[in-house]
Amino acid sequence: EAGVTQFPSHSVIEKGQTVTLRCDPISGHDNLYWYRRVMGKEIKFLLHFVKESKQDESGMPNNRFLAERTGGTYSTLKVQPAELEDSGVYFCASSQDSGLAGRTGELFFGEGSRLTVL
Amino acid sequence: QQPVQSPQAVILREGEDAVINCSSSKALYSVHWYRQKHGEAPVFLMILLKGGEQKGHEKISASFNEKKQQSSLYLTASQLSYSGTYFCGTESVDSNYQLIWGAGTKLIIKP
Numbered sequence: 327e328a329g330v331t332q333f334p335s336h337s338v339i340e341k342g343q344t345v346t347l348r349c350d351p352i353s354g355h356d357n358l359y360w361y362r363r364v365m366g367k368e369i370k371f372l373l374h375f376v377k378e379s380k381q382d383e384s385g386m387p388n389n390r391f392l393a394e395r396t397g398g399t400y401s402t403l404k405v406q407p408a409e410l411e412d413s414g415v416y417f418c419a420s421s422q423d424s425g426l427a428g429r430t431g432e433l434f435f436g437e438g439s440r441l442t443v444l
Numbered sequence: 445q446q447p448v449q450s451p452q453a454v455i456l457r458e459g460e461d462a463v464i465n466c467s468s469s470k471a472l473y474s475v476h477w478y479r480q481k482h483g484e485a486p487v488f489l490m491i492l493l494k495g496g497e498q499k500g501h502e503k504i505s506a507s508f509n510e511k512k513q514q515s516s517l518y519l520t521a522s523q524l525s526y527s528g529t530y531f532c533g534t535e536s537v538d539s540n541y542q543l544i545w546g547a548g549t550k551l552i553i554k555p
Binding site: 367369382384417434 | 446473474476478483484485486487488491531533535539540541542543544545546547548
């Protein structure tokens with residue numbers, strides 16, 4: 327079974343440009359999460375989809391970030407225009423359901439998309 | 445507010461034991477542990493629920509002190525494969541049950 331895949335693995339762009347990150351969750355996983363980790367710091371929550379609906383987008387830093395999950399399958403995260411502070415590794419994770427073991431079940435992460443804004 | 449992990453980094457010899465701590469100022473619903481090897485995806489290790497229920501795998505155990513809002517991850521007789529960065533994530537009402545992550549503990553195991 328394929329795991330969570332993210333594309334691109336690394337993107338280098340200049341300030342002001344646009345980047346779109348893509349995440350393909352495990353098939354059948356309704357929950358999809360986006361997180362970001364800035365070098366050496368904590369992983370920060372960005373948003374949570376349940377199927378195609380945004381369950382919680384309280385972690386989105388500002389309106390330069392736009393996430394979509396059309397049809398409840400893959401998701402994209404667009405940053406437009408990119409700023410220097412947007413650099414970091416963007417992780418996507420999916421889970422089958424909220425489950426019994428806490429509201430957030432076992433997460434399956436992708437390897438991340440490293441974004442470098444120059 | 446993010447949980448505090450300690451230590452930030454630890455170097456061990458193969459076969460030695462390690463304890464990684466995760467402490468929060470919030471009343472927690474659960475604590476989750478993940479390990480990330482360099483360049484790879486974080487991998488699930490353990491979920492500990494308020495009330496004492498525990499899930500996990502491998503030869504790694506953990507505890508959750510609800511009164512102190514602390515969790516500890518125990519790695520006994522560490523193996524080279526245990527190397528990586530360990531993250532705890534905490535769930536609480538305050539976080540709307542989203543995981544709030546610590547900054548990670550880097551564990552290096554030497555032969």
